Amino acid sequence: MKELIKRLVETYGPAGSEESIREVIMEEVRPYVDELHVDALGNLIALKRGGGKKLMLASHMDEIGVMVTSIDENGFLRFYGVGGISPFSLIGNRCYFANGTVGVFGMERLDAMKDLTMNKMFIDIGVDSREAALEKVKVGDVAAIKREFCDLGKRLVSKAMDDRIACAIQIEALKQVQNPAYDIYAVFTTQEEVGLRGARVAAYGITPDIGIAVDVTRTGDTPKCATMAVCLGKGPTVKVRDSSVLCTPAVRRHMEEVAKANDIPYQLEVLEAGGTDAGAIQLTKSGIPAGVMSIPCRYIHTASEMVDYDDVLNGVRFLVKLMETEYQG
Amino acid sequence: MLLRRLTEAFGPSGFEHEVRAILQEELEQYVSVWQRDALGNLIACKEAANGPRVMLAAHMDEVGLMVSHVDDAGLLHFHKVGGIDDRVLVSKPVFVGKERVPGVIGAKAIHLQKPEERTQVIPHRSLFIDIGAKSKDEALEKVKIGDYVVFATKYDEFGQGLAKGKAFDDRAGCVVLAEVLKEEFNFPLYGAFTVQEEIGLRGAGVAAYAIEPDMAIVIEGTTCNDVSGMDEHEYSTVLGGGPAITFMDTASIGNRAMIRELVRLAEENNIPYQFKGTVTGGNDAGRINVSRAGVPVVAISIPCRYIHSPVSVMSLADMENTIALIKLFLRSIEGGFRV
């Protein structure tokens, strides 16, 4: 599965520019599903028939990135963030565009580091004129952070673990599921990082009976960090809440029961900031019961997001069992 | 002239009646079916049997003020309607209520201020409108709590091909939409003049729900800061640079296929165009984009300097070029275009 994770996290796909990652995922899931469909916002909807109620799964395939807003006469690119990206996390980093062009982040001279904002930074793609830059990049082009996958053994590090690790789990679960208890709409959503947009329209189109999002969550297990009772390596979480959703109590109970019945370790998660696709799914039409399984992840929205491989494997087991166990409501 | 009539019309968010009436009158002979809804959106329906359902949207409302309280001295205190910088309010004439009772927003004379006061912004809650009433009762004979207030700005043309006035955001867009609706196309076209954009993109979402479009173009008046003191990379748009196409803002990401087609058409037909260089702010496209099962959108904007103030400035050529570009795009859909 590490091969799959490596392939997914290293594929380009910032919010709104998900074509490449969608192609990769499509190829991976095609043999294991009954139908594939792409909707108006680019969501990839993979249907695996098992009869009965509709279960919508959502893992978002977009990642954070930067968009070029202007190119100066010396070929430097100015940019803005796509999704919640901190200028501080960009210093010393590189990015790459859909066509493979690589750039490095630079910044203007500042009196104090705390004054750093995105519009005091630029991307240097190694050219010395606007004309030369325009041969590689246009205004409006979007770049992803460039950083390779790194296997530390027990722990995995890369950019875009948020939320490709969930895409990997969703793909793997589609491969492994034996007796789906639902018509499973496994959605690889778009534009989560800019406001849960893909999941919202996908849920409207599908109108599922239950929705489960798969995402990453923060942890409280690093030195002097915020209070949070989630640790790497203690299993996937069953979310109680974040700023986008108070998970439907019955779904949360159902998820806990499934985990307990199958001896899958899990943690309860209260995330004080941040949202997930479940927030959009739950408020669709006259309301959809919604829950979230999260993979604990350190350093979210940086180039080095870290997850625990056991959590990932347990996430796959958990998701398979959720696919195979009917929600009674 | 339609632009003059529309910019001088009285229409803060939630009180768009005058604008609605002018548009309906202007389009009387071109549009036979009008659709209305509970929020006050006005939708021109040009039905056709085949082809994609295309929605165009421009918002009718403008930023303004609302009378919140009349004090014993007969002065009017107010809330802001939409995003107005407190600093633009001082020393401006206004109209209160649809009867357009004239008033002024005054300030303490400079002579009476301490030096340090002059460096501070006067918050709008400390400002008031003087309508010349000597008491609360006298004021309440002319106005009432809840009356809307607009800037008393006359439309005028000046400089080289420029116009100044209030509410170009988005009455300029309304002009563009009205001109486009005067032509016939072979697919179903819905021109939505929306309400309540300035207070949270309220009208467009419900209009899109009713229309169920296959794609949408939002026509906006947008920020333009190509003035001295700004670095070029901080420009959002350039006055006279042609219609501005938005790749992304806080509310939506423009559909790539639609943007490619717009750029192709502009280049082939020598229409100047630009890309909006900032991603802050959001417009009706954001709501339409996530309506029902999703709608591909793009926003095309007319640059307006000094937006959301009593007097903004735009280029008439930018408006004409926006009309031309949108018409070309719609003609290209007639020939079969897929998002």
Next chain:
Amino acid sequence: MQTKEFLKQMVEATGVSGSECRVADFISRVYGEVCDDVRRDVLGNVIGFKKGSGEGKRPAIMLAGHMDEIGLMVTQIDDKGFLKFTQVGGVDQRTLVAQEVVVHGREDLVGVIGHKPPHLVPPEDRNKAIPMNELQIDLGLPVERVKELVRVGDVVTVKRSFVELGKDIVSCKAMDDRAAVAVIYECLQELRKLRHTADVYAVATTQEEVGLRGATVSTYGINPDIGIAIDVCHGAMPGVPEQDTAPMGKGPSIAFGANIHSKVFDQLVKLAKEYNIPYTLDPTPAGTGTDLWAMQVVRAGIPTALLSIPCRYMHTSVETVSMTDIKLSGRLLAYFIASVDAAFVEGLLCY
């Protein structure tokens, strides 16, 4: 049941946003006595249905008051058994110090939010509010017992009893917005005396305090011809400008502005005058910050109105309202419902 008694039992019940089950059960039971049908939707909204008279298509009016309250949620249990927590909805951290609370774990547990004794607080800190992340709940139990009874995600409410202050004023937690649920109850009782053609959907909504979520989906499900939200506004009190508040005991505050349909507003004012119901006006140019903000833009748009009950000390655990305001608001709503016919509803689309 008397409205005051209904209110008392409601505000003393638990129902933090997303965990409204207990208060919802109680409201369902009482609404059952005055409605033709009561159901619950996916987000837990309680929807009472009272059928109008007459055949054919009847107008549908939705009344929404939210039953959720602000509260706290356990984020961590430390090594000594103290609970760290976060807020659900907008809680003022300054109101929490030295408060008795109930932790809704596997069973209800009484706890105390303590603080450092003043003797030990350095002088420079005495003028600073204690941030929420430095507060903790003391259950007085050994850590093993705490871990058996409490889990991350459990909700916490302030322990508070309903109190009558004089003849008319009542105080407790959760008056925001169960006072509105009491208004709707008063209205439903009043409607038994009146003939109304409109169907009434009396909704006690959920999750208002975290983003108007219950109203969003219940409005979609009901798709009413008119939606009216009832919420609390700031009651007049010293230190707050008159224009930001409404007087207590002088009737409902009726809002107008873009979030409100002008014809529904006009009708409410007309009826208030006709029936001598005192009211105040609440000019609100943009968002009302209530369920109404969500209701108006559901589907293809809903004509809306807002009645507010003046409430002092909002989002503390001693929210204070006037029973007179509740009764007057309920009556006004009932007269409004009785006045609505198909022609009125049709007129709402004519701008």
